Amino acid sequence: MKKLVLIDGSSYLYRAFHALPPLTNAQGEPTGALFGVVNMLKAVLAEKPDFVAYVVDDSGPTFRDDLDPQYKANRAPMPDDLRAQVQPLCDIVHALGITILREPGVEADDVIGTLALRGFDEGLDVTVSTSDKDFAQLVRDPVDGRGVALVNTMSGSRLDTTQRVIEKFGVRPDQIIDFLALMGDSVDNIPGVEKCGPKTAAKWLAEYGTLDGVVANASAIKGKIGENLARVLDRLPLNRTLTTIKVDCELPHAPQDLVLRERDHDALRELFTRYEMRQALRDLEGGEVAAAPAGAGSRGTAAQAVMPVALDPALSAPGEYEMVVTPERLDAWIAQLREADEFAFDTETDSLDALCANLVGLSLSTEAGRACYIPVAHDYPGAPAQLDRAHVLRALAPLLEDPSKKKLGQHGKYDIHVLRCHGVDVRGYSDDTMLESFVLNATATRHDMDSLAKKYLGYDTVKYADVAGKGAKQIKFSQVALDDATRYAAEDADVTLRLHRVLAPMLAAEPALHRVYRDIEIPLIPVLERIEANGVMIDPAELRRQSADMARRMLELQQRATEVAGRTFNMDSPKQIGALLFDELGLPATVKTPSGAPSVNEEALEAIADQHELPRLILDYRGLAKLRGTYTDKLPEMLNPRTHRLHTSFHQAGAATGRLASSDPNLQNIPIRTEDGRRIRTAFIAPEGRRIVACDYSQIELRIMAHLSEDPALLRAFTSNVDVHTATAAEVFGKTIETVEPGERRAAKAINFGLMYGMSAFGLATRLGISRGEAQDYIALYFSRYPGVREYMDRTRQQARDQGYVETVFGRRLYLENIAARNQGLRAGAERAAINAPMQGTAADIIKRAMIDIHGWLAPHAERALMVLQVHDELVFEVDEDFVPDLIDEVKARMSAAAELKVPLEVDAGVGHNWDQAH
Template structure:
């Protein structure tokens, strides 16, 4: 049977634009959406359909705009980067020999629908290639929907029902009830697909639902009745037109001969190397992923596109894997590891918590494409015999302990924890692919193995769910069959080695970034592993007392809120708060949610807290609730049963500026300026005979600002050792130091810190409670006294615009995606980041360098002192009482010497029985 493929070109272009990384060619032209569409077209053509059409929307209005003038009125203008890819997309489609259809007055959906039904009636098998749910209304025998991007297919009543809960003939009614936010077709409020499907199952059709609207109870019934008048219009808007007047039919849509010369030129221009290889053409240079603010023409490709892997078959081919089950195989493995200069390894366990996980197996790779899995603790009926875990680890320990033998991993800190807890010390941990990727482009949101393999190798890894299941049916890795476990685990080591080969060459091309990686990030891995393993003691009884107190105060806040509102309401319900604050109390809705509803988030409530007492009470309630749920209730439950301590996890690849973050628990967000936050710190305690010591950099980002700006006045203020905010106030307001008032110092402090974070005159005015004009005068005075700061800020903005990134003192980069494009707000945000990132990033680099230096000293004093916490610019230690003075001297000296700035680094310190006392 002949086959017609109708491609929803407009849908795929948008979907590819949003789904794929923002790629560019060597000339800096955007190619991400184009890349996705071209791959989809190539896949379609490999199936050799007899007829094919690439259908796109025509410009201008359609008949739906006449029916409903607000149709699609909420759609934003096409992004410039996407618009730039439309013409080359059409050029490639034409060169491939595909007909392009664009009909005025109707949408692409209507052209596709008309052709699909005509061809179906003529006995032609029809496939609509789309991701648009609206087309489900057309599914019937011989007419299928295929989403080439996801691989899903709907070709029968059953497949449509499985997806939507209704049959194809009811899809239009379903869509009419639900509405379509993308096209600005408002449906029945709060009616989602399940409710709509339930109504249609009961009443059959939209007309049936409307006829029985009076029977539907509750708020949803009220919503249905309120929407009855517009439901027929909804149905007309979502119905695909199938009688569009066309000049031809399916038989006129045969493929033309492709224009190979034009294709070759287009593929070369846009860097589509795999497609070019299929034509037999010369492969162009790798396509650069347009990471935030990538400088053009600098020869640096941090993250190659998914095409790049095709240039190196060794990095993208399927691997050869085997399980090690005998002593002979283990001996061969140890021999291979001994002969290798470096090897990749990975551990498999039964838990994500490295402080609890049991080792199930290890995988190793010394050559890309080859790896082995060493199962040690799989347990299920019929499992093959495995080597003894304890004896095997003893045999492997010398290799792991050999500092001259380079080891590499992906997020290897986890594996170091697991091996340490099983008696294996690891030295010579030399490379980590997660950190290589992070240093190359810290602005990228994902540095996990699956994402990196896809991005840098063009390789689809086996997902954990594929071997262990998901949800309630997921099994432990120890229960995974050895064949499946070997494929999954050995691939981890193999892909890690491949990624290292791909990423290390990119780092080598950037000496500044390689220095950050080699001198800061990699040496920090074992340091963080030791800090996490040390953990911190907490006083669970103290936290329980605090929880009880917080609960009482929350109840008082609830009662106060009820009195102010004049009725009871749920303080945790945004919907009830919206109705109370904005409908009943008529307070201004300063901020809106993405859906256009009045926001009740913290910023929105702060903005109206001066107009009514209730928002302030709600904020107080929320603050208390957050402290209780996040810390006082949760921390006692997180005490490790084996160590009696709480062990947080630190993340090196979490913040683009290089700042460390922590989780489980997150200790970075305990408020320090409130009494309640300080009370929580009191629950972090020293064991008997020991003290807690806190060492904190004083005003480190301001000192870095002085160093970077080289402003004589600011440098002089720090060199003199006086209160810098007071000194700033004296300069700005023309006073002697002793004459500066508290309000003037407060204003100077707000300016000092505000400028680093890009605060505007409006923000400063709001913070200080003064007029905008007065705030602008303060800023002007500041710049007149510290012109070097103003010059630094302008110089940094200009450099960011020219090169697309900013750097820390030590060479760490932050790419700025919107510094030269996007909306005015996006550009302004990028400029603020450009000014702040060198300071935040340098501060992050400095404390990391300090941690490395301090840890090296502590190694010889591990029985007397431990580094237990890092929070922002602060390090916390636990030490024997008679070792405190030594520790203070050695630690503060190393922290102060972690960077050579033009102003001194000052470290404040304190000692106590708990963290609050030491702070």
């Protein structure tokens, strides 16, 4: 059975335009709709239709405009960004070999309707590719393998029988016209029966059969809806005419004329390259693919910051991998490593904890498409003989420890840890593909190898689960068969090298980004590796005491909550809490879940905590439960069995702003403003004869705001060495420094910090417990005294809209995919991020620069002091008592000198037997 596909071009165009973010290519030309439509066309053509047409509306009036001058009169004009994509899209469709139909005097719907039924009558199986419900009137049940079906390519839904139409709309295909006439269509400006929705229209047609039947029995329909029907009885026949798809148009083409032509490869190559449609290019020919230029106004996710790179086909082709199990082949690979300018390496282990992991094997690659795997500890029954691990490490150590031999990896900090634990101190680690991708664009993709290989190489990697299994059946890598292990592990080194070949030129073409990568991120790797390896000492007994105390207080809170509620309930059950608070006690549900149900999250409970005692009891209980589960119970269990210290992992590619993240455990989220949080810090201790030293930047983000905004009053507040919040209060409230009251300083502090995070008047009012009007007055006063801050915020928002990104002082970029979103909430969130990211990102860059400098200075003093933690704007050290003064002097000086701003960088330092005392 031959197939005819009729594509509703307008439906495709608008659906794609609204479904995707407002993407642009390097020249600033909009491309979002192009990406969406080309993907939908790809799905259509994959079905191999015999005949196909892309049908669009003509620009002139149609017969419906003659019938009703108000028809479609309220339609907004086509957005300029969409209009600009119409002709490029037609060019692409034509080059794909698809006939474009545009007939004057009728709509695309009428052309499609005529061809659909004519094709059906002539023995073709017809598909109308659309999301428009009006076409449901065309559906025909299959007869001898042919029918008329509607397919929504974007959602995958299909209407191909009368029954399916009934299931979706409640009426048969032959009733759809009357169904639409009763409801009307606000988009086309067809006024229907007021308050008559799909259910009412379907009910009337089920009872009376047709629109004529409904009109004839209008007097039997009572109530307000009956009155509404009576008012438009004279209008309904016109509605029916307007909603009827014309199926007898005189057309220059018959269905069999719409043969799919041969593609114009040259035209498609030119179009896909111009509009940076890399996947479409790859599908077209699988060869050279151009990536989108970095930072040239690209917005969204499809046209992200990557420089043009002609991909060598070898970079996406299968690799040749060797298993090295003889001394001769090991020697041969070592000889290749000596000759290579650089090489990629990777380790395979039996644990994700690098400090506890046993080395199972190493992989190496010196050229794209070729790599080896050296197994050293696969121990499954029947495993072939392997080289001795100690022998392999001794043989490779001179190369791995040679600082002049360039080495690269993917998240290489893990591998450096593993090798150090096995006696090899890696030096000369020059590049990391995870960080190359992260610096290029932190939000374009995830930065794991599988995601990067797919994005930048079009290459599907072997996944860990493919060789080791999943879930409870997953085996350790030491149990993986050598052939499978070689295929997986050698690919890691090979793909790392391939990615570097692609990503390095992209970074080199962006000098500012390249400096961030080369001067900050790469030198930071050994610093973080050393901090992680140092670990921090904790007092498990103190944490157990705190846990016991919290357990006692939680029990007291449970007992009190039972008394207040008048019955027992599970304080860990959101369902029971919701039923108690909202159903039984009748408290207002001010916050809803995405499904519309009352929420019992922290925000929801805080909103009603002043109306009843129970929400506060639940919040206090949850706070203690979280501290116990996250810290006081858990931290003692996480001590390293070898070092008896706590070792966190720091992540450079965790936060888009460049701030470091911490995990296993996360030591950056221990509360500092609560007594219980501070008590937890007392368990972070120094050994006998040593002290904890904490050095913390003072108000660094406000200082960066002063630097970026160059506001004279804000600069003066910092350079005059007075408390900035008091100075702000004096400016805002028209007082002298000496007469500022505590409440005024508190308000000024809330404004200072709130504006950096985009706090609204409502948010400030909530924070200060004042009216929204008062909060708005405070903000207006602030901007009147600090006009430079307002100018900076306006300037930054505009830069974000123009470029699609903002930058830190050092050139790090944060791309904002929603900065031009049609959704106001998404756009406002992106604007807040645009203002805050340069400050938060610059603060992150500054402390990273300080860490690199301090690490170098500490190297010869490793026996006397250790850097053990980094928490946001704070560095924590474990120091010999007699070395504390020297360390404080040096660290404060180096932290203060980590950036040259228009205001001084101030550093506070504290000393104690534990972390809390050092604050």
